[in-house]
Amino acid sequence: GRITGNTAYADKAVQICNAWSSTLTGITSGTGGNSDFIIAAGIYGYEFANAGENLYGYSGWTSANRTAFQNMMLNVFYPINHDFLTRHNGTCADHYYANWDECNYASILAIGVLCDDRAKYNEAITYFKSGIGAGNIDTGIYHIHPGLLGQLQESGRDQGHSGLNISLLGAMCQMAWSQGDDLFGYENNKILSGAEYFAKYNLGNTVPF
Numbered sequence: 001g002r003i004t005g006n007t008a009y010a011d012k013a014v015q016i017c018n019a020w021s022s023t024l025t026g027i028t029s030g031t032g033g034n035s036d037f038i039i040a041a042g043i044y045g046y047e048f049a050n051a052g053e054n055l056y057g058y059s060g061w062t063s064a065n066r067t068a069f070q071n072m073m074l075n076v077f078y079p080i081n082h083d084f085l086t087r088h089n090g091t092c093a094d095h096y097y098a099n100w101d102e103c104n105y106a107s108i109l110a111i112g113v114l115c116d117d118r119a120k121y122n123e124a125i126t127y128f129k130s131g132i133g134a135g136n137i138d139t140g141i142y143h144i145h146p147g148l149l150g151q152l153q154e155s156g157r158d159q160g161h162s163g164l165n166i167s168l169l170g171a172m173c174q175m176a177w178s179q180g181d182d183l184f185g186y187e188n189n190k191i192l193s194g195a196e197y198f199a200k201y202n203l204g205n206t207v208p209f
Contacts, residue, residue: 007060010055010060011060013054013055014058014060014061014065016051017051017061017069018068018069020048020069020072021065021069021071024072024076025076026076027041027076027077037080038089038100039099039104041076041080041084041107042081042103042104043103043107045073045077045104045107045108045110045111046103046106046107046109046110046171046175048073049073049077049110049113049114050110050114050175052114053110053114070114070115073114074117077111078107078108078120081105081107081108082123084104085101085104085108085127085132088133093132093134094133094139097157098133098134098139098140098153098154099164099165099168100133100134100135101127101134101136101140102168102169104135105127105128105131106124106172108120108121109121109124109172109175109176110175112124113175121179125176125183128172128183129186134153135153137169137187137191138187140165140169141153141191141193141194145197145207145208146208147196148188148189148192148193149197149200149208150190150193150194150195150197151194151197151208151209152165152166152194152198155197155198156209159198159201162198163198165194165198166191166198169191170191170195173191
């Protein structure tokens with residue numbers, strides 16, 4: 001709707017957001033009992049919160065419906081995001097790969113923006129810089145090789161997971177940039193070094209490991 005000026009797109013987004021906020025009460029492991037619900041809460045959390053933020057000020061989304069959507073993000077998504085970054089599902093802090101941390105602090109940042117909650121926004125920024133798990137910036141991009149090539153914590157895995165590192169870090173940095181904070185340039189453009197490493201390898205070149 002913002003791009004094309006066609007309110008039909010905005011109206012459909014409102015319909016989807018309202019349907020979820022009036023229905024969703026929890027995100028759980030289900031009958032399988034695995035921990036994938038945590039990464040779902042992170043990835044869908046930041047994407048959903050961004051959708052809600054993009055609808056801000058749209059006359060077709062009532063203040064009551066916006067509040068209901070904010071409450072869903074605060075009461076369903078945020079507690080899972082926060083609990084994971086605090087307890088890592090009852091494991092040691094570096095048990096999970098970097099993507100798990102990255103999507104959950106991206107979700108917290110997006111929820112902070114959506115809900116005008118500076119404390120949550122700051123929580124995400126702090127974790128990005130110095131969190132205890134594998135996904136803070138210095139562990140997520142844990143070694144800088146000559147030529148400013150930043151090896152990612154998941155570089156040795158399949159490249160779908162390695163690429164998710166870059167996309168999640170990029171989403172985090174872009175959200176912060178929109179709020180006036182430059183994480184792209186943090187620690188001598190460390191995100192760029194990771195993107196360069198990923199791109200060089202996936203273009204068929206040799207990289208140090």
